[in-house]
Amino acid sequence: xxxxxxxxxxxxxxxxxxxxxxxxxxxxxxxxxxxxxxxxxxxxxxxxxxxxxxxxxxxxxxxxxxxxxxxxxxxxxxxxxxxxxxxxxxxxxxxxxxxxxxxxxxxxxxxxxxxxxxxxxxxxxxxxxxxxxxxxxxxxxxxxxxxxxxxxxxxxxxxxxxxxxxxxxxxxxxxxxxxxxxxxxxxxxxxxxxxxxxxxxxxxxxxxxxxxxxxxxxxxxxxxxxxxxxxxxxxxxxxxxxxxxxxxxxxxxxxxxxxxxxxxxxxxxxxxxxxxxxxxxxxxxxxxxxxxxxxxxxxxxxxxxxxxxxxxxxxxxxxxxxxxxxxxxxxxxxxxxxxxxxxxxxxxxxxxxxxxxxxxxxxxxxxxxxxxxxxxxxxxxxxxxxxxxxxxxxxxxxxxxxxxxxxxxxxxxxxxxxxxxxxxxxxxxxxxxxxxxxxxxxxxxxxxxxxxxxxxxxxxxxxxxxxxxxxxxxxxxxxxxxxxxxxxxxxxxxxxxxxxxxxxxxxxxxxxxxxxxxxxxxxxxxxxxxxxxxxxxxxxxxxxxxxxxxxxxxxxxxxxxxxxxxxxxxxxxxxxxxxxxxxxxxxxxxxxxxxxxxxxxxxxxxxxxxxxxxxxxxxxxxxxxxxxxxxxxxxxxxxxxxxxxxxxxxxxxxxxxxxxxx
Numbered sequence: 274x275x276x277x278x279x280x281x282x283x284x285x286x287x288x289x290x291x292x293x294x295x296x297x298x299x300x301x302x303x304x305x306x307x308x309x310x311x312x313x314x315x316x317x318x319x320x321x322x323x324x325x326x327x328x329x330x331x332x333x334x335x336x337x338x339x340x341x342x343x344x345x346x347x348x349x350x351x352x353x354x355x356x357x358x359x360x361x362x363x364x365x366x367x368x369x370x371x372x373x374x375x376x377x378x379x380x381x382x383x384x385x386x387x388x389x390x391x392x393x394x395x396x397x398x399x400x401x402x403x404x405x406x407x408x409x410x411x412x413x414x415x416x417x418x419x420x421x422x423x424x425x426x427x428x429x430x431x432x433x434x435x436x437x438x439x440x441x442x443x444x445x446x447x448x449x450x451x452x453x454x455x456x457x458x459x460x461x462x463x464x465x466x467x468x469x470x471x472x473x474x475x476x477x478x479x480x481x482x483x484x485x486x487x488x489x490x491x492x493x494x495x496x497x498x499x500x501x502x503x504x505x506x507x508x509x510x511x512x513x514x515x516x517x518x519x520x521x522x523x524x525x526x527x528x529x530x531x532x533x534x535x536x537x538x539x540x541x542x543x544x545x546x547x548x549x550x551x552x553x554x555x556x557x558x559x560x561x562x563x564x565x566x567x568x569x570x571x572x573x574x575x576x577x578x579x580x581x582x583x584x585x586x587x588x589x590x591x592x593x594x595x596x597x598x599x600x601x602x603x604x605x606x607x608x609x610x611x612x613x614x615x616x617x618x619x620x621x622x623x624x625x626x627x628x629x630x631x632x633x634x635x636x637x638x639x640x641x642x643x644x645x646x647x648x649x650x651x652x653x654x655x656x657x658x659x660x661x662x663x664x665x666x667x668x669x670x671x672x673x674x675x676x677x678x679x680x681x682x683x684x685x686x687x688x689x690x691x692x693x694x695x696x697x698x699x700x701x702x703x704x705x706x707x708x709x710x711x712x713x714x715x716x717x718x719x720x721x722x723x724x725x726x727x728x729x730x731x732x733x734x735x736x737x738x739x740x741x742x743x744x745x746x747x748x749x750x751x752x753x754x755x756x757x758x759x760x761x762x763x764x765x766x767x768x769x770x771x772x773x774x775x776x777x778x779x780x781x782x783x784x785x786x787x788x789x790x791x792x793x794x795x796x797x798x799x800x801x802x803x804x805x806x807x808x809x810x811x812x813x814x815x816x817x818x819x820x821x822x823x824x825x826x827x828x829x830x831x832x833x834x835x836x837x838x839x840x841x842x843x844x845x846x847x848x849x850x851x852x853x854x855x856x857x858x859x860x861x862x863x864x865x866x867x868x869x870x871x872x873x874x875x876x877x878x879x880x881x882x883x884x885x886x887x888x889x890x891x892x893x894x895x896x897x898x899x900x901x902x903x904x905x906x907x908x909x910x911x912x913x914x915x916x917x918x919x920x921x922x923x924x925x926x927x928x929x930x931x932x933x934x935x
Contacts (some may be wrong), residue, residue, distance in 0.1 A: 297373065297511045298406035298429035308403045313462045314455035315469055317407055320400035321349040321451045326477050328353025329484045334448070339474060340489045346410075347465065348452035355417030358435060360425075367435045369415060369424055372407045374773050375849045395672070401451070405429045407459045413592055414450040437663050466587045475499050475566065479508040480562050480613050488840045503546035505611045513609055513768070514552050519663055519746055520656040521547045522649050526641040527615065537617040544575060546610040548660055558612040560619050569622070571614040573887030574638025581639070582617045582646035583664055591656075592661045594669075600725065602703070603667040614638060617832055618856075632881070632888045633836070671700060694719045696728045706759060706778040707818065707884070708732055710785040710794050713872030714879075718784065722884055723875030726777065730860070731758050739801040740912040745808030747805060756801075764805035767901060771808055781815050781889065784883065785824040786870040787841070801911050803904070810894055818891040820874070821881045822835035825849055829879065830858045839882050900907040 301308050310316045330332040334353035335455050341347055364371060406429040413424045421440045425433035438447075457463035471488065478499035479487040480656040482687050489496045501507065506523050527541030532689045558565045558572050565571070580601040587593050614634060622628040650657035689695065692715075696704055706728040709715045717732025722729060737750045745762050748754045757764060761775035785791035796816060809815050821839035823846045829835045833856060840846040846865070853863060868874060874882075885887050896904050909920045 275589055290535075294444070297377070298402060300376070301403050301406035302429070302459075305403075305407055307371075308676060309407070311460055311465060313466055314407075314460050315465055315473075317404040318349070318453065318470070319466065319473060320349075320404045321427060321453065322473065322477070325349055325351035325353065325449070325718060326481065329481050330562055335483065336485045336487075336670070337477065338475075338487045338489070339470075340491060341465070342452075342491045343763075344454070345463065346452055346454040348450060350448065350450040352445065352448040355415045355449050356413070357417070357436065357575060358415055358420075360424040367422075367424070369394040369413060369422065373401055373411065373413065373424075374429060375425060376402055388700070389917065392920065394772060396634060402429075404451075404453055407456055408453045409456045410454040412450075412452045415448075415528045416445050417447045419446075441624035451619075456917045471497065476557065476559070476564060476750060477562060479505065479611075480559055505543060505613065505831075508885075509545045509555070509609065509611045510705055512557075513547060513802060514551070514555075517549065519550060520653075520660045521545070522643040522646055523650075524642070524761075526645065536633075536637055536640075536835040538830075540615055540617055540637055541641055542571065542575075542614040542783045544573075544610060544612045544638075544642060546579065546608050548607050548663060549609060550607065550663060554607065555609045557610070558614070559613050560616055560621075560634075562613075562781045563619075563621075565621075565627060565629050567622070568888055570631055570634040571616070571629050571638050574635040574640075575610065575612050575642055576601050576605045577635065577639040577887075578642025579608060579646060583660065583713050585647060586650045586657050587664070589651075590658070590661070592658065593665065597665060599668050599726075600671070600895060603664050604670060606667055607663055612638070632887075636889050638813050649753045674700065675801060689760075690730065690759055692731055693753070693759050694729045695696075696722075696726050697724055698726050700726075701776065701779045704728065705780040706730055706777045707782045707784055708756065708798060709782045709871065710791060711870070711872055712871065714784070714786075714874075717872060717874055717876050717885065718877045719730075721878075721880035727884060728759075730755065730757075732794075735790075736797045736801060738797055738912055739804055740908065744805060753801065755859055756808075760806075760809075761811065762806060765808060768804075773808065779814065781809065782818045782889075783816070784820070784871065787820050787868065788870070796911075803908060807901075810896070813893055813895070815894040817892045817894060818883050820868070820871060822846075822868060822881075824878075825859060826866070827853055827855075828862050830856045839932075 279809045288752060304313050307654055309320075312924070322337065322339065322670050328351050329337065331353075334351045336350075336352045338350045339347065340350075356372055358623070359368060360366065361368050361371055368756060394889075405426050408429075409427060413426075415422045417750065417821055419440055420437055421444060422435055423433070423649035424431065424435045424436045436571040447590050455463065474486050474488055474497075478484060479501050482502050482504055484500070486499045487496055495526075506521070509756075510518075510521075523545040525541065526541035527539055528536035529538060557567060560571060561570075580599075583604050585600055587599070593599065614629075614637070616629070616631055616634050616637070619629060620631040622630050650660075693706075694715075696706075698704055703726045707718055707722075707730070709718050709729055712731050712733070718729045718731075722922075732752050734752075736752050739747065739750075739753060744748075744766075747764050748757070760781055761777040762771060762773055783795055783800075785794040785798075789811055799815075800815075802810060806815075820845075821841050825838040825840060827833075827836050827838055827845070830853070836882045850863070854860065871879065871883075910916050910923055913919075
């Protein structure tokens, strides 16, 4: 929400020479937080480990060895194919040098039949180049085709050019060794978190049965080794606390060539799920061996599959008491699991790859988990009934909690606006209201929403600029009156202690068109909430929904089936078309549709892109880097009636540099 313009009186002139073009690895050094986690160097080391794991995943390696050296460096060795070190046919530079010095270069873009990697964690081609940029020194040794090659970098630059030689007798046949000295100036702490590193390496061994993973401490000479043959079940049961397991379900399935589900050959998942009555659930998920600590669409698919199967079982055996309504969270809240998905072309949120965003992954995992669990439940009816009892108990506890909240509201509740289409649930933690631009879009949202937890309040036209409106005059505006009554909170100031016990929704979501008018409506609503409902922003209740502007209908290409792809803006559209070209799609074989507004979307499209919690993009509103007073000054310049001159200055001086942090 906070805008961060520069000072209105710059120290230097703004001209052609002011524009700086960052080349090579400079962007990484300037803004390392955009490419990796900067609390410690673990993630840049993980990028090297992931490359070694990708070789094993592709079936070309059986060993990954990590060593923590006494000088603070870390080395990672594998027995894979070895990074090619011949000259690149177009760039005329050794390929191994390109891999470590160029952003968006790597062997994982080639996903077609015969590509170097069909399934990998690499997506953006910036992994080890980021490691190199943020290292004081990085040494690479490669063995392949009877030759050995060495190359050394410092701060991302080559300091010892590639040297090739014939591999000596007794040297390994193939593989790669990378030794990295992380540069402490880029990290809050130069220390590697040992427990996290151990957990990462152990999980790699679990997910790749038969691959030997070792961690050696040079100082003590101690070596830890992990070699699993038992897979996910043994790992989950070893990791779970002592709570008794009510039921345990495991399985795996991968698409075969010619299947009708439109999944690429080899895509699928392996999973092990244990339900316990007490304790904090243990949950780990991976995509192509990359740990997704923030979950994502593959976890959402597991959730959907488990819920669908258990709900069907309960209905089949008539186990549901009268008045109890099941929700996915009733099943998922007691599930401990390890999930390992294989996705042909994973789309992650951010370069750190902590959350999977691929929409197809939800359908992929749900499609394979649901029938597997349905079969298991009907083969183990007694365990199924115990599991059903646990799920029903969770649903009853949730409904009781919702009823308690309702009783605290008392009898003097204002009459809700007639145009509000409310949700059925009274659970504040799950309820959402969408403030939607226009009646047409409101109609699509009403049809496409989840009636249980999602409410819709259509707004007519552009909301009043409430920046300079006195609080006692706010309700003269019908739209603002309806918003306040619908959310159940009265207008208040930053230093007030408002009564928030009447709050009816945990998430208040602004949903407007993905065009200039929609952005204007967003700004007006953000201004209203900042000025007159600031505690809702402080508590994290306010969000902005991001609908797509474009839909691309892409034909089948290689292993990828025909698909509908949504792009948020022009930048994403360009990136999507570039990606289609790289996947072998013929120029112009796709078709592009531009949404004129939300009202043009069908209810199904609106659900899939903007309303579905598992696949939508929803941004939480916060003050960002500015404090309340600085934010207030910035918004006053933008929205104050007497600030026309300040706005003009602001736009003239900073139009190209202003950042908006929602």
